[in-house]
Amino acid sequence: MSKFRKSKGSILVFVLALIVLLGVLSLRLMKETVQELRHVSQFHKRDDLRTYAYSALDLAVGVLNEFKMIEGTLHAPGQGWGNPIEYSGIDTGKLMVSNDFGDEERQSPVKWSIQLIDESAKVPFSKTNQKDLVALFSVMRAEEDSLVDEDDGQPFYDALMDWQDADDEDRDEGAEDDYYEDLDPPYFTPGKKIENFEEFRMIKGFAYDEDDPDYSGIFYDSLGSETQNLQNFRDSFSFFNRDAVNVNGLSPFLIKFLCGDDERLYEEIMEGPGNSSTDPYYTSLNDPKLRQLAERRGINLSATATMFRVLITVSKGKANFQLHAVLGLEGKGPRPGSNIPKTPSKARSKQNQKIQYPFRVLSLRENENLID
Known part of the structure; x- marks a missing residue:
C-alpha cells in the first residue's frame, strides 16, 4: 500500500512540474509573440506616418514657394524659410493618428522634423x-x-x-x-x-x-x-x-x-x-x-538658392518614417545673382505639367533607401 502511495505521489509531483514547465514556456512564448507582433506592426504603422511625411514635404515646398513668390529670389534661410514648421504655425502635438496605434501610443504626440539644406551651396x-x-x-x-x-x-x-x-x-x-x-x-x-x-x-x-x-x-x-x-x-x-x-x-x-x-x-x-x-x-x-x-x-x-535637400522624420512612439527629397527650381534664362547662365532643364511630361508642382523632384527616397 505504501509503495502505491509513493508511486502515486511521484506521478503527482511529475505532473505538477510538467504544468509549471509548460506555464513558463507558454509565458515566454506569449512574450516573444507580443514582441514579434509589435515589430511587425511597425511596418503597418509606417503607412500612417508615411502620409504625415509627405504632408511635411508639401509643407516645406509650400513655404519655399511662398517666399519665392513674395521675395522673388531665395537667398538664404535667414529670409525666414529655414524652419517650415515654425513659419507655418502648425502645432504638431495636436495631430491625430489612425486607430492602428494602441492606446499607449495614441497618447504620445506625432513628432515632425523638417530640415532644409541648400544643395545649391555645394560644388558640382x-x-x-x-x-x-x-x-x-x-x-x-x-x-x-x-x-x-x-x-x-x-x-x-x-x-x-x-x-x-x-x-x-x-x-x-x-x-x-x-x-x-x-x-x-x-x-x-x-x-x-x-x-x-x-x-x-x-x-x-x-x-x-x-x-x-x-x-x-x-x-x-x-x-x-x-x-x-x-x-x-x-x-x-x-x-x-x-x-x-x-x-x-x-x-x-x-x-x-x-x-x-x-x-x-x-x-x-x-x-x-x-x-x-x-x-x-x-x-x-x-x-x-x-x-x-x-x-x-x-x-x-x-547668391541664389535654387536647389534644396529636404530631410523629414516623422515619429509616433516607437514607429518612425524617414523621407529624403532633392528639389530643384524651375525657370529659364540667367539666374539672378549668378555669374553664369542657367543650365536648361529637361522638359516635363504632360502629366507632370498638369500637377503644376512648383519644384522639380530630382530624387525621392524613403527609410532605409535614403539618398547618397
Whole structure:
C-alpha cells in the first residue's frame, strides 16, 4: 500500500512540474509573440506616418514657394524659410493618428522634423577640375597643423579617374580591374561617373587598406566608419547641383578650401556681408571679397538658392518614417545673382505639367533607401 502511495505521489509531483514547465514556456512564448507582433506592426504603422511625411514635404515646398513668390529670389534661410514648421504655425502635438496605434501610443504626440539644406551651396562634383580635386585630396591627406604637399592628392585623383573611365589603362598611381580582382571579394570598376558618396568606399585609397595605411582611409577608417573628411566632403560637394554655388550656404570647410592660404579672406567671408548690406546674407556678387573668392578657384559662384535637400522624420512612439527629397527650381534664362547662365532643364511630361508642382523632384527616397 505504501509503495502505491509513493508511486502515486511521484506521478503527482511529475505532473505538477510538467504544468509549471509548460506555464513558463507558454509565458515566454506569449512574450516573444507580443514582441514579434509589435515589430511587425511597425511596418503597418509606417503607412500612417508615411502620409504625415509627405504632408511635411508639401509643407516645406509650400513655404519655399511662398517666399519665392513674395521675395522673388531665395537667398538664404535667414529670409525666414529655414524652419517650415515654425513659419507655418502648425502645432504638431495636436495631430491625430489612425486607430492602428494602441492606446499607449495614441497618447504620445506625432513628432515632425523638417530640415532644409541648400544643395545649391555645394560644388558640382562632376564639374570640379583636376587641379582642385588634387588640391582637395592633398588637404584631406595632410594631418592637422602640418604642411600640405600637393603631390599627396594625386594617387586619390588617379584612382578616382580610373574608377570612372572605360579603358583598362592604369594611371601612374591609379588602379584598374586587375587591382580590384585581387581583393576579397573581387569586383570591377563601373567605367562611369560616380553617383553617390557610398561608392567611394570601393575605390582604392578612400577606404582604409591595412596593406597601405599611409595612403588610404581618407574617407573611411579601419573600422569602416566615415571620417571627418567624408563629412566635410558631403557638406561641400553635390551630385545633383550642376550650376553656380550659392555663397550664402557654403560650409566652413569649403570656404577654407576656396580661400586657401588667405586667412584674412577666410575671416571676412565667415563674417558675412557686414556693413555692406542691410541683410545678414549676400544678395549679389558685387561684394569685393566675393569677387576675390571667385578668382581663387575655378568654381562659379551665385547668391541664389535654387536647389534644396529636404530631410523629414516623422515619429509616433516607437514607429518612425524617414523621407529624403532633392528639389530643384524651375525657370529659364540667367539666374539672378549668378555669374553664369542657367543650365536648361529637361522638359516635363504632360502629366507632370498638369500637377503644376512648383519644384522639380530630382530624387525621392524613403527609410532605409535614403539618398547618397
